[in-house]
Amino acid sequence: METIFAIALGAILVENYVLVQFLGICPFLGVSKKSDTAIGMGLAVIFVMALASAVTYLVQQLLILLDITYMQTIAFILVIATLVQLVEMFLQKAMPALYTALGVYLPLITTNCAVLGSAVLNTQEGYNFIESVAYGTFAGVGFTLAIVLFANVRERQEFCKCPKAFEGIPIALVSASLLALCFMGFSGLKVW
Amino acid sequence: MTTVIVYSVALLGGMGVLFGLILALASQVFKVETDERLEPMTEALPGANCGGCGFAGCGAFASAVLEGKAPINGCPVGGAPVAAKLAGIMGVEAGETVRKVAQVRCTGGGHDKLRYQYVGIHDCEAAVRLPGGTPMLCSFGCLGMGTCVKYCKFDALSIVDGVAKVDREQCVGCGACVAACPKHVISMVDYDCPIEIPCNSKAPGKEVTKACSNGCIGCNLCAKFCEAKAITVTDFLASVDPAKCTGCGTCVAKCPRKLISMVGGVAAVEEPAAPAAEG
Numbered sequence: 001m002e003t004i005f006a007i008a009l010g011a012i013l014v015e016n017y018v019l020v021q022f023l024g025i026c027p028f029l030g031v032s033k034k035s036d037t038a039i040g041m042g043l044a045v046i047f048v049m050a051l052a053s054a055v056t057y058l059v060q061q062l063l064i065l066l067d068i069t070y071m072q073t074i075a076f077i078l079v080i081a082t083l084v085q086l087v088e089m090f091l092q093k094a095m096p097a098l099y100t101a102l103g104v105y106l107p108l109i110t111t112n113c114a115v116l117g118s119a120v121l122n123t124q125e126g127y128n129f130i131e132s133v134a135y136g137t138f139a140g141v142g143f144t145l146a147i148v149l150f151a152n153v154r155e156r157q158e159f160c161k162c163p164k165a166f167e168g169i170p171i172a173l174v175s176a177s178l179l180a181l182c183f184m185g186f187s188g189l190k191v192w
Numbered sequence: 193m194t195t196v197i198v199y200s201v202a203l204l205g206g207m208g209v210l211f212g213l214i215l216a217l218a219s220q221v222f223k224v225e226t227d228e229r230l231e232p233m234t235e236a237l238p239g240a241n242c243g244g245c246g247f248a249g250c251g252a253f254a255s256a257v258l259e260g261k262a263p264i265n266g267c268p269v270g271g272a273p274v275a276a277k278l279a280g281i282m283g284v285e286a287g288e289t290v291r292k293v294a295q296v297r298c299t300g301g302g303h304d305k306l307r308y309q310y311v312g313i314h315d316c317e318a319a320v321r322l323p324g325g326t327p328m329l330c331s332f333g334c335l336g337m338g339t340c341v342k343y344c345k346f347d348a349l350s351i352v353d354g355v356a357k358v359d360r361e362q363c364v365g366c367g368a369c370v371a372a373c374p375k376h377v378i379s380m381v382d383y384d385c386p387i388e389i390p391c392n393s394k395a396p397g398k399e400v401t402k403a404c405s406n407g408c409i410g411c412n413l414c415a416k417f418c419e420a421k422a423i424t425v426t427d428f429l430a431s432v433d434p435a436k437c438t439g440c441g442t443c444v445a446k447c448p449r450k451l452i453s454m455v456g457g458v459a460a461v462e463e464p465a466a467p468a469a470e471g
């Protein structure tokens with residue numbers, strides 16, 4: 001139980017994927033204009049990451065068994081791409097509004113390095129099955145936390161005065177870096 | 193060595209087949225019925241995604257037409273030809289389209305009559321934030337700093353002698369400039385309307401004469417002499433009803449401010465402008 005808690009704390013705050021490890025920056029900047037879509041994106045990423053962690057754990061066992069671990073990356077990408085396709089089909093059916101709002105960023109979860117990152121880190125850290133799933137899920141929660149916080153910041157920014165040259169993406173990058181700086185405050189926090 | 197190759201191929205191939213099957217199954221389960229007319233309709237539209245129809249883009253407009261939420265001739269950019277294409281796909285009549293163009297309701301007659309000298313950012317949005325909303329005496333006129341030019345996606349606007357000018361042939365009527373103009377000087381008018389009254393001033397006549405060389409003073413002469421009763425004057429500003437205007441040119445001749453003109457500088461059309469109102 002303590003390990004799970006430690007993993008959760010680490011994945012959400014201390015080693016937040018977006019703000020500390022700088023993984024998954026593309027959707028972080030792309031889908032953070034509205035908090036609604038940011039939440040939707042976060043949930044989709046949590047789902048994909050949790051499932052990807054579970055499936056890639058099994059695939060990794062298979063790779064070790066067959067002694068072909070060098071195939072790790074390509075096998076993981078295959079798993080992730082399939083899961084993203086599934087999520088996309090599901091969203092198109094169940095939540096068409098969210099589907100159009102996410103637009104091109106939904107298929108881009110496939111190449112979201114955060115998802116592949118969690119799968120690879122799972123094997124590097126030597127987590128067992130449950131820990132892997134927990135790590136994937138909480139890394140997704142961390143991603144969601146970052147993107148939702150940032151989306152709220154950007155929503156308020158719309159109403160702020162801002163020098164012309166900084167409008168849009170530049171000021172977004174500045175605020176993202178400030179947000180990342182805040183999360184640096186968690187570094188070194190450990191519960192073992 | 194061979195075993196590694198065999199294992200790799202078998203594993204990846206197996207995974208590929210398995211995932212393929214899962215996806216094939218899922219695509220059956222999560223099948224979404226899309227109207228097959230949607231794609232040809234989106235292709236028939238101009239594809240500029242200008243938003244002139246009031247929807248988010250061409251794709252959104254096409255689906256709105258399919259759902260019956262938008263009129264089939266709702267695309268101001270495409271006009272009649274696109275409406276005909278859409279009607280062909282939908283299998284209905286296109287109906288009539290009235291071509292709209294933007295019109296800058298200011299001649300720039302008050303451009304040298306200033307309240308103060310403006311030296312800020314060369315942009316209307318910035319200039320309107322200063323006291324009075326304009327450096328000119330006339331608080332209704334075109335600032336001529338070209339915010340509308342920036343918003344026009346079709347190169348139809350330009351600044352000529354400090355006033356925005358619409359190229360009527362280039363203008364597609366998307367209305368982006370109307371929304372962009374902070375002074376609300378630009379409005380959409382019928383392309384076929386024979387006359388134009390390029391003034392936006394709702395100030396009383398005395399103020400207008402002070403602030404502009406040819407702004408509308410609301411003298412009512414045009415309305416009085418218009419046989420077709422196409423001109424009305426409200427808030428010291430004349431406006432024309434394009435449905436009634438016959439293009440006789442009486443108002444052009446009568447306007448004491450030389451403001452009203454035939455569109456495109458064409459001379460008054462010679463035609464008996466008597467719609468037999470009294471009889």
